[in-house]
Structure formats: C-alpha cells, structure tokens
Amino acid sequence: MTAASRERPSEQIDRLERELGRSQERLGPTVGSLVLHGALAGGLVLYGMIGGFFHHNTWGGAASGGAIEVKLVSSALPLPADHPPNENVLATETPSEAPAQPTPKEEKAVDETAIPISGKVEKPKPETTQPKTQQHQQPVEDNRAHYGEQQAASMARSTQAQNATNGPVSIANGDFGSRYPWYVAAINRMVSQNWYRAEVDQHTAKGSKATVYFRINRQGVPSDFKIFTSSGNSTLDRSGLRAAERVDSFGPLPSDSNLQYLDVTYDFTY
Amino acid sequence: MKRALQHLFPVLLVVLALSSKPALAQDWVHTGTNLGNDRIRIAAADFNSGVVPGARSSAPGSVNPETPALKAVFDATLYSDLSNAGIFDVVSKSMIPAVSPGSPQEINLAQWSAAPSSAAMVAFGALSVAGDKLTVSGWLFDTRNTSSPQVLARQYSDAVSQEAARLTAHKFADEIISTLGGGINGIAETKIYFVSSRGGSKEIWAMDYDGQNQHAVTHLGAISLSPRISPDNSRLAFASLGKEGWSIRMYSLDLGRQVSFPAGTVGGSNLSPAWSGDGLKLAFSSSRSGDPEIWVADVSGSSPHKLTSFRGPDVSPVWNPKTNAQIAWVSGRTGLPQIYTMDQDGANVSRLTDGGYAISPSWSPNGQFLAFSWNRKYGPGDPGGQDIYVMDIASKRWLQLTHEAGSNDFPSWAPDGRHIVFERTVGGHAEIWSMLADGTEQHQLTKSGNNTMPNWSWK
Numbered sequence: 001m002t003a004a005s006r007e008r009p010s011e012q013i014d015r016l017e018r019e020l021g022r023s024q025e026r027l028g029p030t031v032g033s034l035v036l037h038g039a040l041a042g043g044l045v046l047y048g049m050i051g052g053f054f055h056h057n058t059w060g061g062a063a064s065g066g067a068i069e070v071k072l073v074s075s076a077l078p079l080p081a082d083h084p085p086n087e088n089v090l091a092t093e094t095p096s097e098a099p100a101q102p103t104p105k106e107e108k109a110v111d112e113t114a115i116p117i118s119g120k121v122e123k124p125k126p127e128t129t130q131p132k133t134q135q136h137q138q139p140v141e142d143n144r145a146h147y148g149e150q151q152a153a154s155m156a157r158s159t160q161a162q163n164a165t166n167g168p169v170s171i172a173n174g175d176f177g178s179r180y181p182w183y184v185a186a187i188n189r190m191v192s193q194n195w196y197r198a199e200v201d202q203h204t205a206k207g208s209k210a211t212v213y214f215r216i217n218r219q220g221v222p223s224d225f226k227i228f229t230s231s232g233n234s235t236l237d238r239s240g241l242r243a244a245e246r247v248d249s250f251g252p253l254p255s256d257s258n259l260q261y262l263d264v265t266y267d268f269t270y
Numbered sequence: 271m272k273r274a275l276q277h278l279f280p281v282l283l284v285v286l287a288l289s290s291k292p293a294l295a296q297d298w299v300h301t302g303t304n305l306g307n308d309r310i311r312i313a314a315a316d317f318n319s320g321v322v323p324g325a326r327s328s329a330p331g332s333v334n335p336e337t338p339a340l341k342a343v344f345d346a347t348l349y350s351d352l353s354n355a356g357i358f359d360v361v362s363k364s365m366i367p368a369v370s371p372g373s374p375q376e377i378n379l380a381q382w383s384a385a386p387s388s389a390a391m392v393a394f395g396a397l398s399v400a401g402d403k404l405t406v407s408g409w410l411f412d413t414r415n416t417s418s419p420q421v422l423a424r425q426y427s428d429a430v431s432q433e434a435a436r437l438t439a440h441k442f443a444d445e446i447i448s449t450l451g452g453g454i455n456g457i458a459e460t461k462i463y464f465v466s467s468r469g470g471s472k473e474i475w476a477m478d479y480d481g482q483n484q485h486a487v488t489h490l491g492a493i494s495l496s497p498r499i500s501p502d503n504s505r506l507a508f509a510s511l512g513k514e515g516w517s518i519r520m521y522s523l524d525l526g527r528q529v530s531f532p533a534g535t536v537g538g539s540n541l542s543p544a545w546s547g548d549g550l551k552l553a554f555s556s557s558r559s560g561d562p563e564i565w566v567a568d569v570s571g572s573s574p575h576k577l578t579s580f581r582g583p584d585v586s587p588v589w590n591p592k593t594n595a596q597i598a599w600v601s602g603r604t605g606l607p608q609i610y611t612m613d614q615d616g617a618n619v620s621r622l623t624d625g626g627y628a629i630s631p632s633w634s635p636n637g638q639f640l641a642f643s644w645n646r647k648y649g650p651g652d653p654g655g656q657d658i659y660v661m662d663i664a665s666k667r668w669l670q671l672t673h674e675a676g677s678n679d680f681p682s683w684a685p686d687g688r689h690i691v692f693e694r695t696v697g698g699h700a701e702i703w704s705m706l707a708d709g710t711e712q713h714q715l716t717k718s719g720n721n722t723m724p725n726w727s728w729k
Contacts, residue, residue: 176297179418186452188301251453259295267302
C-alpha cells in the first residue's frame, strides 16, 4: 500500500488543484518566450524586406552587377587562336560519330589451379587443309569516321623564287616571301591577332576587303600606315589601320636579307 | 656664261653623286587575314653529340664521358621550352625520324616534312665537349622551303655543367621563339621569385621559369613577403617584418646583400612594393599617415610622396609597364576591395571591377590587360571561388582563366605577355603554378613546402 492511495479523496483533489495552478503559473514565461522569438523572426523578415528597398550598395552581392558581363576578345592575347575559321564549304561542322569499338573477344578461361596430369599428351589438333577455292570477296567495310576532309589551313611556306636576273638590269629583290616565308607568317599572325572584328560595323558586307599598307624597317618596327585599297566601309578601314598600329615590332628583319625596308600590304577580309 | 657654268659645276657634281647612290634595298610582301593562323608545327631533333647510343666508344678520351648526360639535359630542356612557348605545336619525340643530324649537310628535309612528323620547322644541331668547354651549334630549318631553308644558325659556348647545358638550351629556344613568334622575346631565360617557408621562416626564393633550379635568395630569419624584381634584374624589393614593424627592404642581387631604402622604413606598415617599368621609382603602400595609402619614392629611397588620400585601405600598387604613366591598385573605400587605376600623379581615378572581392593586380607587359584575383560572389551564401581573371582595361571586358580548382591568387605576367604565374591553394597547401594567358596549359612548378606570391622577372 503506497502513501498516496491512503490519502482521502478530498486531500487528493486539493493536491491536484494546487499542481494545476502551479502549471498555469509556469505557462506565462513560455508564452512570453514564444512571442519574443516570433517578434524577432518577424523583425528579421521585415528588415530584409524594407532593407531591400533602401539598400544602395550591391557590391559583393549575389546579383550580377554592372554592365561588363561580356566575354573578352581573347584573340588579343599574343597566342594563336586554336580554331582558325574554316573556309572550306565541303567541311562539315558535325562529323559523323566514330564507330563503336568492337567488343573484345572473350578469351577461353584457363583453370590455373588445375594440376597438370603428368604424362598426358595433348592431342595435336588436326589441321584443316581444305582446298583453297576462290571465295567470294566480301566488300570491306570502311570503319572510319567521316570528317570533312581537307588540308590543314596553313600558309604555303614555300614558293620558288622568281628572280628575273637575266636582263641588263638586275634587281635582286621580290623574293622576300619565298626566302623568308616564316617572317611573312609572323607578320600575318601578329596583325591578325591585333585585329578586333568587333570594331567593324556589323552591317558591313561579308567579304569586304580593306588593304592596309605599312613599311617595316630593319629593326622590325612598322610605320607609314596607309589605306592602300579602301573597302568602302570606313569602320573596316579604320579597324585594319588600328590592327597594324597596335603592333610594336615584328622582330628584326632577317639579317642576311640586307633589306632596309619591307613594304607590306595586308588584306583585312570581313 | 662661263662663270655661271663654273658656279653650276659643284651643284651638278652633287646631283650626280646623289643619283649614283644605290637605292635603298627594299622589298614588298602581300598577306592578309584568313590565310591560316595556326600553331607552327615544330620538331626538335635530338642533338648530335658524336656518340652512337648503345655503342661503346671505340676511342676512349675522344668523347667526354659527361656528354650523354649533358645532351639529355639539353634535349629535354629545348623540347619543354618549345612546348611551353604557347605558339608551337611540338612534334612528339616518338614521331620524329630516328636520326640526329649534326649539321645542315646531314639533314634530309623531306624526312621531316613527311608524315608522321609533318613538321614545318625543325631545330637540330650538334653538342660537343672539348676540354672544359661545351660547344653547341644549333640550326632552325624551314622544311618546306627547299631553296633557302635556313631560318636561324647559332653557336654557343659555355662551361661543362648541367646548368650550362640547360641555360644554352634556354638561349637557343628563346632565339627560336623570338624569330618565329613575331619579335616577342621568349621567356626561357627568365626567373620567378617567390616566398617559400620550406626552410622554416618565410624567405624569398628564386627558380627558373619552368620550376627548375629552386634556391633561396634571402636568409633573414624573419617573415618576408611580396618579392618584386627590378626591371634590370639587379635588385629585389620586398616587405619584411622587423623591429620597426613591416618595412620595404631592398636586396641587391649583384652584391648579394641588403642595401638601404630609407623611404620604406618610416613608421607604420609598409607593404607591397612595385617597380616602375623604367626602374627609377618604387610604389608601395604605407600606413605612416594613418590609413594604408599608396606612396611613391625614388629607387634610392628618397623623396617619398603620397598619391592617394581616401578613407579605407589602399594597397597592392602596380605600374603600367609600357607607359609608366598609370598605377593600378586595390582600394577598400566601398567596403570590399576593388581594383582601380589612376595616373601616376594620383589623378583620373577609375574603378575597374564592379563587385565581389578583387585583389592582386598585375599589369600585362603590353599595357593592355590587368590580371587579378577575383571572387565575384563573395560573402556568406555566395560560395564563389577565388579565381584569376584577365581584364582588357580599355573595354573593361574580362575573361576567367581558372575554374573550380582551389583558391587562386597573386597572378604575375611573364614578359612575353603569353604566360601568367600564380599561387593556387588546395586544402590549405599553397603552391606556384604557371599557365598560358588564356588559362590553358596549367603546370605546377613547386612541390614542397608552402610557396606563395610569385613574381615573374622582366626579362
């Protein structure tokens, strides 16, 4: 028999009432805490919403700010572009898929743990010696991927010199391009790297050509930039002039060429 | 009448002399866009050292026993220099003909221009050791130009050592790169200075551009940061922690000791020195007047003067190396650090980055680009990466070079404008990396200890 069960009912009710009253007393701080936390959370939300209307400094924010979300003309770096434009109309942009690898033949499993039977002679397999007859030739399947095939788009680095030296007047020039094709290739590379097509008006007809003239001195420094043949479009002409002017030096002229100057005409084809 | 003729005679003489003067030699070429702008396919032949591989030397003493080792170093260095140049498509060693022509008479150009090597250019030559001299003759031939194939012919002579063989290969590679690359010098002979803690304290170290030959430069036993080599490779400026706090120190590589730089030790924290392109001035940040501001002093350490006066820190100046008329730096006036440029007298301030956390600018040698480290989405909830970016200053267009690989900082341009060296921290471990300026060909240069703040020499 426990002590509680020995109590009289009236005493039990008394005690229950007292305990209930005490629990109501304890409810007060809980509600207060809930209200406080709710107010804090609400305040935070309100601050975020109101602050959103008034904040003026988005630096560092998640929003992409400013007006310079553009890609760099990376050709301006003195590195060759990886993919020169392909002028070949026969080349396809979407090569056929490479044929799937043939599944490797499964090798016959050899039981390595098998104990060899001593004295067992492997029976030699009978060689099949069938009479060779003219078999029907199966057409061989071309197992290659078909790309748009073309020669690598590289400048002809070799041309035969055409020296007209059999006249009474001997002019020993006109062969720079054949003797030093690598220098011409370097001129070509440096100028085209510095040509920004974005400077040209977008409405320029495709295929318009501006030819720019400049003179390279012995140290490789270009000067005397001129429009040699105008394209009829001033933006294309000007972009070509600027491209040539951006080059500081092409490197000294080949020392054995004995040239004082090299005159260059350069086509800019839009 | 006679008198008049007498007067005219000298004039006629001059006219005659002028007209008989040979006309200036000149020539004309015509080229243009859309003619192909691909990488030059170049082959580096194994140099001929007079030793047949595998065969025993019949006459001992005729060939120095060190020759094979030197040849191996030379061949490997030349090959990697050409591969690293960024403008060549180097033919793999397994595809080149198994011959080593030692002179123009021995080379069969058709062999090199044919598949599988298909080389447009071939570098070859001979390497020999006579007494205490290493002699290297190198040629560069255009394989498709049968009439006049020679592009370059060079001869080098140096001491018999692996360092000398490597240096000779660097020199020859630089000649090839400069000749074929349109006058932009190669970087094979350049150095990279950096901070390394592998010896215990943070000291300034140096290495070749390809990570070879790493050695300590300073032995101060203190913390040294941000090394900057002078344009003539004679002096090294850096920040060091001493009893007066952070100060700018100057180390002479010619003398092998510290030299005085009084402007850099006047109170406050003095950090991040930067040489002007002419080597006459030094910009740095100093907090002697309160906030860290940009100061400029002569190289001798005299006449320091302040360029910026803004609330918030101003640090990490860098000069436009082409004009020496502009300075880019990092300012925290709007909160997070951003990149700004100004004229060298402090005028014309303009802001380049539009947000995020942008630090460590480095100006490209042609003056056109800034490379810097940028966290475009900085802050809690914006997990952006610290990456290297390049910005075209005139148009403010930019290009991201590193992607999703560690935290990247402290970019520094190579003098050819094609390469960038930077620091990459992965898992709390900082190492030096290099890459082409379009973000490709990333190579790790250092492997041991913590290595930070690389600076590429000017030549």
